[in-house]
Amino acid sequence: MFPGGGQPNMxxxxxxxxxxxxxxxxAQQELAEAKVNGTAGGGLVEATVTGxxxxxALTIAPAAVDPEDTETLADLVLAAVRDATATAQKMQSDRLGPLAQGLGGPGGGIPGLPF
Known part of the structure; x- marks a missing residue:
């Protein structure tokens, strides 16, 4: 585990x-400052989330607004937010994944540490 089989240098x-x-x-600060967009309805609704x-932010094109059909608008908003959130989660995984791997698994390879 350690060179020479000895104890790690604390x-x-x-x-x-x-x-x-x-x-x-x-990395967390960079993610908090980064912004990604998600769209739905061919760009009728656009959501912006941080990393x-x-x-x-949420932008709704006037063409998406039909007072007789608010359910479709709600679905478009949800889809745009989900799209943006999925992109943000991928960004988090890409940015934080290598750091988590560097920890060497649970406890960072250090006995007694749970994370």
């Missing part, structure tokens, strides 16, 4: 954990 482990924590915080998944 200072080195702490340094590595701190570096990974900093990288994770940086962290927060809905920050």
């Amino acid at each position: 200072q080195q482990l702490l340094k590595q954990a701190q570096k990974m924590q900093e990288e994770l915080a940086r 962290a998944g927060e809905l920050v």
Whole structure:
């Protein structure tokens, strides 16, 4: 597990954990600032979410508004938000996935750590 089969150097482990924590915080900040769009109805409805998944804007084209059919509009809004959220989740996975893999699984390979 460790070179020479000995115990890990605690200072080195702490340094590595701190570096990974900093990288994770940086990635989370980048995700919070990033914005992605999702659309529905051929662009009649557009939703914008942050990389962290927060809905920050919703645009509805006048052509999508029919007072006699609000159900379709609601469906378009949901579809656009889901589209944007799926894109944000992929962005999260792409950005945070390598950091999670660097932790080496549960506990980051450090006994006693649950995450």
